[in-house]
Amino acid sequence: MNDFDICIIGSGAGGGPVALTLAQAGHSVVVLEKGPWFTENDFYKDELACCLRSVYTPNLRDEQHVIEDRDADGKWTDTPTSESGWDFWNGNLVGGSSNLMSGFFHRLKPVDFHQLDEFGPIANANRVNWPISYTDLAPYYDKVERVVGVSGKFVPHKNIEPRSGDFPYPPTAEHAISGWIDNACEKLDYHSLRVPRAILSRPEGQRRSCEYSGYCGSLGCSSGAKGSSRAALLNQAVSTGFCHIRPHSKVTRLITNPKGKITSVEYINRENKVQQLKARIYVVACQAIETSRLLLQSTGPAFPDGLANNHSQVGKNLLFSAGGSGSGDFNFADLSAKKRGQLKQLGPFVNRALDDWYTIRDVKLARQQLKGGIAEFLFAHPNPTGKANALKWNDDQLSWGKPFKRKLETLFTTDRTLRFEVFNDWLPTDNCFVSLDKNIKDKWGSPVAKVRIGYHPHDLVIGRYLADKAERVLKQMGAVHISSSISGDPPANLVAGGCRFGNNPETSVLDADCRAHDVENLFVTDGSFMPTGGSVPYTWTIYANAFRVADKIKQV
């Protein structure tokens, strides 16, 4: 006798669409979430809460990762994150890290689904085609626009992916600098892309419209406008009466029988009591690193090396987002009073990106076409304390007193910084994967995930190419102090892969429906399924694919 039809582990962008779809279809659904259940009434523009204390992420003494990186001699070296402070958690709360996203949304493009055919192999990279095409996912991208709520205006662009009609919500208010970017691009013969956002521009149901405080990414949304899994999907799912959310539920393993079918899930509740429940189908969506970790530690008679891991594929080909970031400053003193006033405005979004080089055809770089990416423009985050604290260093020397205060005045009062972020493919390689650490355990006694973070040098070539283009836009706009940095350091918040989907069980964990090849009642619906990353942030694709898989689960 099952307790529920569907048990979903993780409540973020991979879990929410499944919970809503199945609950609306009348299935009994339980969502197990490790973190607490905050609501709009708990979210304030509070830098200490969002960014300087461990409110939305675990204390690294209790739960951490071990990062395997190359040292100066090129040797792989383990460093626990409790020692380094390099936090790989992104949001452990109902709704997951989607509560804290910036919400600039991009679809993948058709070429992302068959990169191997389109661009060919690259030495030491595990580039493959996907088992589905853009046309399979397109209806679900549309669904995300309607259900999660994506605000934008369709403006033709030479590289825009196929889509049907305009956006269901008008664009969010835009900052005057968006027009400056458009003008600069036009002079350079570039084509600025108008970027949609998963933020409501008008009220919908219980959710209010965006209130344009200017503080968005890294912070929970107090109006409900941000399209988090919690605000946009789980609240609706719960209202059906068929979806039950259990916060403070840390899943420790999935238990299987000798035939390889999951029979129950074991978790620890807030009172530190071990619990079990049974469901007909289990859906894992803990974000890529933790999903692989859970499968690896769920050994059983049919899976001695971890659930769905009899071909040693779980955790392999982990992806981040390659690229980096850059910036330029606009000095108030160099601007007219009108433009100065425009620049100082806080609240409206920039909503602009460069999308001219998603596929690069440039003989100065290579004879064949290359997979490129995008550069997204955004203002430097307005949270003041982190950037003020960074000013205390003069290169490697600590400064204080009046010299430090003069630097503060310059930083805060003389200019405004426009940043850009470059997104290009993090090529899958044998040097980027998740395993279980043999020494360090979390506070519940489970081995923590060890993450090797090797990158492919080709990623840096593409990142630099794109950053140079974005720098040209800043220069054309009249910015000063222009600089950028492209590196192989992984952004911990842009992570996917580890449980590739594909048609061959020898080289993939999941089938085309994101069902485990070897486990008939296991689906994975977070970003783990992605065998190649694409050159945009992942959230829209994770949402869309989870809606697609939810429709498949309905048929099981």
Next chain:
Amino acid sequence: MGVSRTDFLSRWHQRLLTRRQLLIHAAGGSLTALLPLPAFTASNHHTDSTVPDPWPVIDTVQQHLFPAEQHAPGAHEINALAYLQFVVSDTTLDQDERAFITHGVKWLQGISQQTYQQSFLKLDMQQAENVLQRIARSDAGENWLSTLMLYLTEALLTDPVYGGNTNQIGWKWLQHTPGFPRPPADKTFPYLLAKK
């Protein structure tokens, strides 16, 4: 997240913390054993540098690190001492860090005694600067000052609900516009941590 790329800040933070952790490990966990300076020999430490109440010295150091000016607030104006006492009283703060903040006073006093034969509290501006410059030359001393600077910037720029930034004086000085809604007293981060 916020900025969707947090890698560079994280890497910077990593370097900072790694260095401090290495120092602590190298000293077998004893922070007072870290100082390579002659003032921190065992005999000095046990005779002259015991400070029962570290806060008057921390108050003085804060005023030196963040001095008041006619046009700009100093440590007192931003209520930095009370803010730091709030930080140290936070039970979720790393215990090593709490000890690091208060025990650092002992070796600051040790250097002061060794150099000028008097408490840091009695030094003039130039003497205090010399002592701080001297301790900044050691990794541990630099990290101690860096930690005080971190919490000074928090007192300057975090929401006044936490006790610093009195009447938004830090925001006003730097023409900073806060976001809204701002946290009420019953929804600060200790409340949220209690819900975890």
